[in-house]
Amino acid sequence: MSHYKIGLEYAQQQDENDPLATFRDRFHIPKDKEGTDLIYMTGNSLGLQPKATKAYIHQELEDWANLGVEGHTEAKNPWLHYHELLTESMSNVVGAKPIEVIVMNTLTVNLHLMMVSFYKPTPKRYKILIEADAFPSDKYAVESQLRYHGFDEKEGVVLWKARKGEELANYEDLETILETQGDEIALVMIGGVNYYTGQFFDLKRITQLGHQHGCVVGFDCAHGAGNVALNLHDSGADFAVWCTYKYLNSGPGSLGGCFIHERHAHNKNLNRFTGWWSHNKETRFKMRDEFDQLAGAEGWQLSNPPILSMAAIRASLDMFAEVGMDKLTKKSKQLTGYFEFLIEEMNNANIKIMTPSNPEERGCQLSIQVKNADKKLHHQLTEAGVISDWREPDVIRCAPVPLYNSFQDVYYLVEKLKEILK
Incomplete structure (x- = not known):
């Protein structure tokens, strides 16, 4: 009742x-x-x-106007470490540890960076499992990864479909797919909350299923971050990505977020694309040193971040921290x-x-x-x-x-x- x-x-x-x-x-x-x-x-x-967003951005505009390049160290919120101001509150939003979370790039860029590290196809195990009605950009991204590695993108995508006459995906069907094709699937990549139906998937259950069959598991949490309790750390997922302009109110096309489980935090052998912002902070500006990988999610950064976008994210995250x-x-x-x-x-x-x-x-x-x-x-x-x-x-x-x-x-x-x- x-x-x-x-x-x-x-x-x-x-x-x-x-x-x-x-x-x-x-x-x-x-x-x-x-x-x-x-x-x-x-x-x-x-x-x-x-x-509050206007004031947060205005602060950075003022510091840029008054300090120029010195703003990197002398601004009210020094730009050099600005992303660190977002880490703790963002990790609380997605249910992760600070070492597991970084705000950087945009959603699909992050998804590709994660697949560089976590999609490791072999001639026998190369397929990628997604939900049949995944957000189109996820589908395009995984298809292009298959093509990039020399596989047929239509044959290499395994779809987790809803049953005939139903809208929602069913876990028993996922189990069946993994039991019958699990040894061919390299990556399970599901949208944490389906954009079309609004179904919030059981991330932990999916992760355990995928891992049982030797697959890497990742989630696109664009519709989950700031909306539901994702508990990413406890889910055991290998990685997750999300945007911040939906439930996290950071403005059109603003930066995205990335989660990499702490069990991968110190693994320097993971394949990845690198840039100077993933280099040891102590020696980053010496410029002549050999690459020295940062531990944790920070080690996936490429470039120095767009501060104006981060200021908008901070305005919203401060409210999330309050509530x-x-x-x-x-x-x-x-x-x-x-x-x-x-x-x-x-x-x-x-x-x-x-x-x-x-x-x-x-x-x-x-x-x-x-x-x-x-x-x-x-x-x-x-x-x-x-x-x-x-x-x-x-x-x-x-x-x-x-x-x-x-x-x-x-x-x-x-x-x-x-x-x-x-």
Whole structure:
């Protein structure tokens, strides 16, 4: 029996009792022409801008203006070690140890760098297993790695598909694939939270399965970082990558993050592409020394980092550090559960929620399938002041983000959807 209730009064009451309600005021909420807040439900695509971001970036612009190159050592936050200001809070967000985490590059660049180190194909074991509906860039990346190593990209990709008539991937099918083809699979590379269905995979279970069959296991956590408790260290995964512009609110195209499990931290024999930023910090600027690999995730860095992007990430991560993932995921489950409740109360046979109903198997995204709908529905929602995400052929993705979305946002979204579907 659900503890949620229908009616606006309930939503208002929930917002009044929400310990995280004040964080909404710390974000810029997009508005319509009349100056009314839009119902923004696409934090799963691009998170909103924290109001503090401008000041964080401005600090670096000021230091650059006033100090020039000396900012590397003399800035308020010296640029030389700036990435270290992000490590601890980012490791808390993804459930890792600081030695396992680095903020650098962008998502697919990091994925390729990880595959340089962890995809080690042999003539017998060269295949890469991904979920059938992986995000396209993951698919393109693994196909190109297969081609690069001289394999056929179509034959070399093994797809973990949902069963006929179902949307969600099934673990028994994964077990079957690994039992029958495991000795041919070099790498299992799954999206931690599937972008389309919103299914949050059991990272530990997948890692154990992959490792049992001698495969390396990695995850793309673009839709998981800042959204769900990833517990990357405990999962035992070899590596993971993510972006920071979705749930981590760092701005369009901002830097990504990388996790490399600590058991690989001191392995200098791992194949990798290198650059001067992965060289020993003490002797990095001597320039004449032979390459001296840094331990841990820092040892995968290539270049000195873009400080303005890191400043934006820091503005958001400082807020995450203040709230903590436990409180965020708690509110996320309440907000998403309420959203699910209201959709089901509509009692509309044409509407189906694809996302798992078990709160442990999803984050704050619901993928809502609307039978016989086309993109016109998405346009109507946009005109009604709802910013959501359309995925062909008939799915609206909505993410009530706990940091800045309210119960009233969810209430009004469903009311508008009812109105349009009439």
